[in-house]
Amino acid sequence: MSLGIKPTVDFAFKKIFASPKNKQALIGLFNAVLSRASPIVAVKILNPFSYQEFAKQKLIELDIRACGAFGDWFNVMLPDDEFQPAIDELEKISK
Secondary structure, eight states: OOOSOOTTSHHHHHHHHSSGGGHHHHHHHHHHHOOOSSOEEEEEESOOOOHHHHHHOSSOEEEEEEEETTSOEEEEEEEGGGOHHHHHHHHHHHO
């Protein structure tokens, strides 16, 4: 059953992937779209959002610290204009 909510909309993307209970989904998405020698095994969301803040913003960014399988931590920043690989993957999955 489809709810008619597109996961590629900023609000829906953050609701799905910025939730602590959905960290495994975010890790899976990153591993699907990023080309890394070692897979991402952990993430820390640095700027969770509130609904009130979201309503005032047009451009949404989700900053994340990610940890590779070898313990290497790095920053992942997903600005709206660089979502295309993730958007393509989500659209493929949601069909």
